[in-house]
Amino acid sequence: MSSTLSSDVPGPDAIVAVPVRNEEERIAACLKAIDAQEGVDAGRLGIVLFLNNCTDNTEALVSALVPTLSIPVRVRVENFSGAHAGWARRKAMDAAAEWLGDAGNAGIILSTDADSRVPPNWVARNRAAILAGADAVAGRVELDAAEAALLPPSLPARGRLEDLYDALITEAEARIDPDPHDPWPCHRTAIGATLAVTRSAYLQVGGMPEIPLGEDGAFIARLLEHGLRVRHATDVCVTISARLAGRAPGGVADTIRSRCEEPDALCDARMETFPRVVRRYVWRRRFRAMHGRGLLARTDAWARAIGIAPAEALRIAALPLGQAIAEAERTSPRLAYRPIGPRQLPGQIRIARLGVAAIRVGLGFAGLLQRVAGRAASERTATHPHGSRI
Known part of the structure; x- marks a missing residue:
């Protein structure tokens, strides 16, 4: 079943695509953060919300919130028994690509999550990186401080060590095998909570991979394999949830919970000796x-x-x-x-x-x-x- 609510005006050249499932507690903060973007001309930014398999009050909240926002919004609602994270993100980003095409704009597709909060300069900084020559931009994330404070102390301590080591090996990589389009300082985070890609690059690689887990990392890998320019921007950072019960199997919440349960679980694959x-x-x-x-x-x-x-x-x-x-x-x-x-x-x-x-x-x-x-x-x-x- 699919339906569409719309409160848009034609012409945006940047669309934020947000997959949403049972986010009644966080969707308002997410939308208000997107609506508070600075350095974006009126009418140039839009939002696609792809509500899938929601069983709580999310849809009603979205219906009430959309008229209060200053930017155009398109809402799509679908229930599908085979839904997973990659499918939902692809649906949202495909809808954003379609909207840009209808408006006759090459444009930028941005991705974030319904439990995340983007900073006021998020769109502007992603746009700046693309105007500087990038085909896509991968940003960084930080856990919500209040939620992270409730986690076992060993978890953030491990996170700090991993962040430090990751920065060191990333600098080594950037200096030994430099990418002129992604110079140091950079990072290697690839997460759907903060992605941006030109519509043309998105279509060139066939869109977001429709896989159950790791669709964001697979998407960045696909862009690089096609010779496209990916900037891992250190000045683009989004706040994500530190909850232990997530909406997508294998997502950030599952990773946090598994590390609480298995403190000696291996680090990410790229963290070798x-x-x-x-x-x-x-x-x-x-x-x-x-x-x-x-x-x-x-x-x-x-x-x-x-x-x-x-x-x-x-x-x-x-x-x-x-x-x-x-x-x-x-x-x-x-x-x-x-x-x-x-x-x-x-x-x-x-x-x-x-x-x-x-x-x-x-x-x-x-x-x-x-x-x-x-x-x-x-x-x-x-x-x-x-x-x-x-």
């Missing part, structure tokens, strides 16, 4: 250079080094750069991600600080690898005096 991430970034840099010079198809030495069979190497060599990197990493057993656990974070942070300091002063990669390997060995000896591995 520092020597391993440095080797990965050095490999990407060299692979990128070989691809650019057309050398991948002339030799299979690069493929043998990472355990890829000759036939697969030829297939990968023929792909565009973004897809070639992604396929090589998916195919190679030696490039499989090996995430660390939270107990390894303090030691890896110490190693990463040394390594990043060396990268900043221009130490050669061979020397850097030797130094971080030596520091890692010292850490292992200090932690495990009998030589056992971490």
Whole structure:
């Protein structure tokens, strides 16, 4: 079943797409935050609300709120037994793309969540990044402070360590294998609560992946594989809920709850030991250079080094750069991600600080690898005096 309520005027060139399910407690704050955007000309911003499978008072609240907002809103309501997060986000963003097309605008599609609160400069900063050359913008998130204060103290403590280590390995990546469209400082968050993409880029990659989990990260990966320019902007930050009972299986709420229940759960996949991430970034840099010079198809030495069979190497060599990197990493057993656990974070942070300091002063990669390997060995000896591995 589907229905549409509308209070719009024609012409917006930026549409915020919001999937909504049972958000009677938070939808008002979400909409008021979007309505309070600064630096946006009247009539240039719109909202699509995609209400799906709501069984609480959300729809009635939205009906009452829409007339009070200063920006045009389109509301779509649908009930579908097979609903999941990727399906709902795609439906919302597809509706935004359709609206922009109807208005004859190339425009920008923005995504946030119904339990999130965007800052007043959110649209303006996303727009600025796109005007500066980005095809898409991925922002950062912070947990609602009042809700986060109710979590077990060990969880935010772990979060601070993960944030610190993530920033160090991201700087290493940005300096070793720089992307001119995404220079340091940057981050590597990919979350549906704060995404922006041009309508043309959205359509070029076939839209938001309609998968149950991780649709946001898969979308960013799809953009990069297509050679599009993604800016991970540090000045774009959205407040998200720290609740333990979420609306989408596998979402932020499930992650928070699982880490409360399993304090030693592994970190995100990209958080490997520092020597391993440095080797990965050095490999990407060299692979990128070989691809650019057309050398991948002339030799299979690069493929043998990472355990890829000759036939697969030829297939990968023929792909565009973004897809070639992604396929090589998916195919190679030696490039499989090996995430660390939270107990390894303090030691890896110490190693990463040394390594990043060396990268900043221009130490050669061979020397850097030797130094971080030596520091890692010292850490292992200090932690495990009998030589056992971490």
